[in-house]
Amino acid sequence: MKQKIIDYSIQLFDEKGFTETSVQDIVEGLNVTKGTFYYYYKSKQELLRDIHLYYIEYLVKQQEEIINDADKDSRTKIREIIYMIIQSIQERRRSARIFFREMRNLQQEYLAQNMQQRDLFRENVQKVIEEGIREGDFEENLNADMITRGILGITNWSYYWFNPEGDVSVDELTDMYTNMIFNGINKKE
């Protein structure tokens, strides 16, 4: 039942917005009582926090499998992280949109864990960039923090427009962006 509440709320929050969705809307759609809702969640805030946490913790977990693999060099890790993010659009587009859009609706006490994971995700990418600089894969004079935010800009933005069923596949888009980030779009001599 908890998972049902989460799944259905994700749908409602994405379609109507978090503020516009009431607990009443959720229980009506699921055909259960308010008591059932409040058995699992103290409030809509707690539910939104959990939706955010499931989303970001899942990404961090996948990410850490990639970056802890000693056999992979930093370029491979960046490519795989980009692929992983774009791939997750397919199954988690709604969760992702709610994550980015509704974060400001979380009260302070529910926000902390969430921001911690989000920062961790970014810092993990930054560590791979720094590793690549140290190992001579990437240019020495890069600002790893700003480059990381640029890379995440490319991938996070794709949640707003990318259609995995369209002309360009997840794999193709990953290649295009990895290639731009690594080699640039300038014509090579």
Added chain:
Amino acid sequence: MKQKIIDYSIQLFDEKGFTETSVQDIVEGLNVTKGTFYYYYKSKQELLRDIHLYYIEYLVKQQEEIINDADKDSRTKIREIIYMIIQSIQERRRSARIFFREMRNLQQEYLAQNMQQRDLFRENVQKVIEEGIREGDFEENLNADMITRGILGITNWSYYWFNPEGDVSVDELTDMYTNMIFNGINKKE
């Protein structure tokens, strides 16, 4: 008075959200009557549409000055467009956030003009990329549409985190991103 309504509403919509802000909140803060509000705007929807239009039309106007300058090559145009977007964060951060965040709250009849301008902005960038491919500045095999969306991902995302008063200036950030997009981050031989 119209400008005052717009400016104050931008502040409220950014802080509380569009849905959470009532016409009552707006007129109370400005110390005017509801009649004053409705003299200028039929509805909150119309006001949000205007806020969005002012924001995007201003960007398109600036952008077209850049791309219509025949003395500039495509690389210069891309650099100047990136600079212009990041620069606009300084004065228009709130408008930009409302633009991205509240667009889904606009009803169909108020959305059309807005989306048209947003698409125009993206298509203009794409034309510069295509021009650069034709003129041999950029790689021939690029997917101009996807590259354009990647570039706009980098710049649009910066609205969520970039602090123009921080350690990195608008000019420096523009250089870092232009350099990544044109030359990539891989260490050059």
